[in-house]
Amino acid sequence: MKEDKIRKNSEFRIVYRKGKSFSNKLLVLYVFKNFKNKDINRVGISVSKKVGKSVVRSRVKRLIIESYRLNKESFKKSYDFVFIARFACNDKGYSEVETSMNNLFRKAGLYFDENNANKINKIL
DSSP: OGGGBOOSHHHHHHHHHHSEEEEOSSEEEEEEEOSSOSSOOEEEEEOOTTTOSHHHHHHHHHHHHHHHHHHGGGBOSSEEEEEEEOGGGGGOOHHHHHHHHHHHHHHHTOBOOHHHHHHHHHHO
8 A cells, every 4th residue: 555655745846847737626636647656547646725724634534545546446546646635625525526536537548438448449
């Protein structure tokens, strides 16, 4: 579990500089292709003090972590993701954060839809 987290400032900066960003009302997602780890995705979360005090920031982090954890099998592998929470995220519930996250992954083209995969496999 430790290897799938982005913790170092230098790792965050690489994703910010070289990665591509996608955003919506609640979250910003930075995506960078990770060539070292082909089997896992690494995730980093950034919540600034503008979102709220420490209790609010921790809650937002937990919501993001949980919505990613429950949906991580639906995402393509070998990427680094950095989520940045926006101010509007401070009073939202789990379902809104999860919908926002799935929306970002669809925008990025990283959401692996099982229905489309089954159709492609039937054609081949």
